[in-house]
Amino acid sequence: MPDDTLSHDLTPYFSMFVEVGIINQIGSAFLEARLPKGLLVSHFGVTSHLSRGFDGATPLELARAFQVAKTTMTHTLGGLEKHGFVELRPNPDDGRSKRVWLTPAGREFRDDAVRQLEPLFQKIAERFPPDQVSAFLPGVSEFRAVIDQLRDEEK
Amino acid sequence: MPDDTLSHDLTPYFSMFVEVGIINQIGSAFLEARLPKGLLVSHFGVTSHLSRGFDGATPLELARAFQVAKTTMTHTLGGLEKHGFVELRPNPDDGRSKRVWLTPAGREFRDDAVRQLEPLFQKIAERFPPDQVSAFLPGVSEFRAVIDQLRDEEK
DNA sequence: TGTTTATAGTGCGATATCGTACTAAATGGA
DNA sequence: TCCATTTAGTACGATATCGCACTATAAACA
Numbered sequence: 480m481p482d483d484t485l486s487h488d489l490t491p492y493f494s495m496f497v498e499v500g501i502i503n504q505i506g507s508a509f510l511e512a513r514l515p516k517g518l519l520v521s522h523f524g525v526t527s528h529l530s531r532g533f534d535g536a537t538p539l540e541l542a543r544a545f546q547v548a549k550t551t552m553t554h555t556l557g558g559l560e561k562h563g564f565v566e567l568r569p570n571p572d573d574g575r576s577k578r579v580w581l582t583p584a585g586r587e588f589r590d591d592a593v594r595q596l597e598p599l600f601q602k603i604a605e606r607f608p609p610d611q612v613s614a615f616l617p618g619v620s621e622f623r624a625v626i627d628q629l630r631d632e633e634k
Numbered sequence: 635m636p637d638d639t640l641s642h643d644l645t646p647y648f649s650m651f652v653e654v655g656i657i658n659q660i661g662s663a664f665l666e667a668r669l670p671k672g673l674l675v676s677h678f679g680v681t682s683h684l685s686r687g688f689d690g691a692t693p694l695e696l697a698r699a700f701q702v703a704k705t706t707m708t709h710t711l712g713g714l715e716k717h718g719f720v721e722l723r724p725n726p727d728d729g730r731s732k733r734v735w736l737t738p739a740g741r742e743f744r745d746d747a748v749r750q751l752e753p754l755f756q757k758i759a760e761r762f763p764p765d766q767v768s769a770f771l772p773g774v775s776e777f778r779a780v781i782d783q784l785r786d787e788e789k
Numbered sequence: 790t791g792t793t794t795a796t797a798g799t800g801c802g803a804t805a806t807c808g809t810a811c812t813a814a815a816t817g818g819a
Numbered sequence: 820t821c822c823a824t825t826t827a828g829t830a831c832g833a834t835a836t837c838g839c840a841c842t843a844t845a846a847a848c849a
Contacts, residue, residue: 488764502777504702524652603647615769
C-alpha cells in the first residue's frame with residue numbers, strides 16, 4: 480500500500496484554519512483602526528499589492544490575488560478611485576479589460592498606513608521576535624500555495 | 635543598549651498577515667462550498683466551538699472567541715436558532731446575559747460539515763502532509779496568542 | 790441604601806461582500 | 820468569415836458585518 484493512500488490525521492488542518500481565522504480578524508482590526516475613516520483593509524491591500532510590483536494589474540488579477548469575487552473588486556476599486564488613489568485606464572491589450580494604476584496619493588496612503596503600523600509591530604516584536612515568524616513563514620507560504628493550487632483545480 | 639530597543643525588521647509580520655488573509659479566504663471558500671445553502675462559515679465556527687468544550691458559552695464570549703462585533707454574533711446566533719442548531723437560554727448567573735446551547739441537530743450540522751471537508755483535506759494531505767502543518771502550528775498559535783493579548787491591551 | 794458606572798444583549802442604519810444576470814469584446818472552430 | 824463559446828467588467832438585489840444608540844441588569848461605592 481503506497482504512502483499516499485494511508486489515512487492521515489486531519490486535525491492539524493482544522494486547527495490551522497481556526498488559528499488563521501482569528502489572526503486574520505485581529506490583524507484586520509489592527510490595520511483598520513489605523514486607517515483614515517472610510518478606508519478599509521481591502522483598500523490598503525490593493526494599494527499595497529500594486530506598490531509591490533503589480534502596478535497596472537487588471538481588476539480580475541487583483542480579485543484573484545485576494546481571492547475575492549470580482550464584483551467585490553469592482554466595488555473596492557470604486558472606493559479607491561473616489562479617493563484618487565488609483566486610476567483605471569483601458570487595457571490596450573484587451574478591449575474588455577482595464578488596468579489599475581496607483582497614483583502618488585495612493586502610494587502615500589499605503590506608505591502612511593505602513594508607518595502607522597510600525598509602533599504596533601515593534602510592540603509585537605518585543606514579545607514575538609520577527610525571526611520567529613520568519614522561521615515558520617516559508618511553511619505557511621508553501622501551505623498557502625498548495626491550497627491555492629487546489630482551489631484553482633476545483634474550478 | 636538593551637536588546638528590546640534595537641530596531642527590528644518588521645517585514646515578516648506584513649508577510650505573515652498577507653498570507654493569513656489569503657489562507658483565510660481560501661479556507662472559507664472551501665468550507666462554505668460544502669455547507670448547506672444559507673449556512674456560512676460563521677455558523678459552522680460557532681457550532682464547532684460549542685461542540686469542542688464551550689457549550690453554554692455566552693454570546694459575548696463567542697464574539698470574543700471569534701473576534702467579531704457582538705452585534706454580528708447576535709445575528710449569527712439568530713440564524714443558528716432559526717435552523718434549530720442552538721438554543722439561547724437565560725444565564726442563571728447574570729440576568730443581563732444568556733447562554734448558548736448546542737442542540738442535537740446543531741451537533742449533526744457540525745459533524746456533517748467536518749465529514750464533507752475530509753475528502754478535500756485528504757487531497758491536501760497528499761501534497762502537504764499534516765505533520766508538516768503540525769511542525770509550524772505551535773508557532774502560529776503562539777503568535778496568535780501574543781497578538782490576541784496585545785489586542786486586549788489596546789482596550 | 791441610593792446613586793453612579795460598567796456590562797450584556799439588541800434595534801437600526803450604513804456598507805462590504807457575494808451570487809446572478811447582463812453587455813461587450815475576444816477566442817475558437819466550422 | 821460567421822457563429823458559438825468564453826472572458827472582463829458591471830448593475831442589481833440579498834445579506835453579513837459593523838458602529839452607534841438604547842434598555843436592562845449588575846457592580847462599585849458614597
